[in-house]
Amino acid sequence: MLTIRKANCDDVFDAWDIRKTSVHAACAKHYPKAALSAWVDGTPTDKWAGVVESDFYVAVDQGSVVGTGMLTLESGQVDAIFVRPSHMGRGIGRKMLDFLEALAADQGLGAMRLDATLNAAPFYRSCGWSGDSVSTYRTARGLELACVPMTKLVIVGG
Known part of the structure; x- marks a missing residue:
């Protein structure tokens, strides 16, 4: 049974690995391999660990972290919806997104x-x-990648 919980310091390396493997698996047909490597390879920084601990949620299946999601409540920004490649196609990303949307609604x-x-x-x-327009996303490492800015209205109290 899949559960979603607040991430903690023990989830930092799982979250990093899921991000890296998910990006390489899912984005390979849309971006150059070198750009993906520049974006996600390496090791987690202290700053990354702090973000995971403060804003991340993890999807857990049979005791293993299999997905991540992040919601910054101050801005309503969703990030880091990543699913371990071995678990893609099982609805985990949708469940994480539904969870974050419900959290946003609960927070008004x-x-x-x-x-x-x-x-x-x-x-x-x-x-x-x-959202349909292609724009440019700038990563924390300064890399520029094509992206699609998207929005969704939240039904508060519904």
């Missing part, structure tokens, strides 16, 4: 936003998100 947010990778935009549209 009126809208949420995210920057979708080119491969993920159709998934977000199927979950009720809007």
Whole structure:
């Protein structure tokens, strides 16, 4: 049974590995391999660990962390919806997104936003998100990647 819980310091390396393997598996047909490596390879920094501990949630299946998601409540920004490649196609990303949307509604947010990778935009549209224009996402490492800025209104109290 899949459960979603707040991430903690013990989840930092799992979250990093899921991000890395998910990006390489899911984005390979949409971005150059060198760009993906520059984006996600390496080891987690203290800053990354702090973000995981403060804003991440993890999906757990049979005791193993298999997915991540992040919601920054101050801005309504969703990030880091990643699923371990071995668990892709099982609805884990949708469950994480539903969880984050419910959290946003509980916190009284009126809208949420995210920057979708080119491969993920159709998934977000199927979950009720809007956005079609291609823009540029700048990673923490200074890399620029094509993305699709997307938004979704939150039904508060519903």
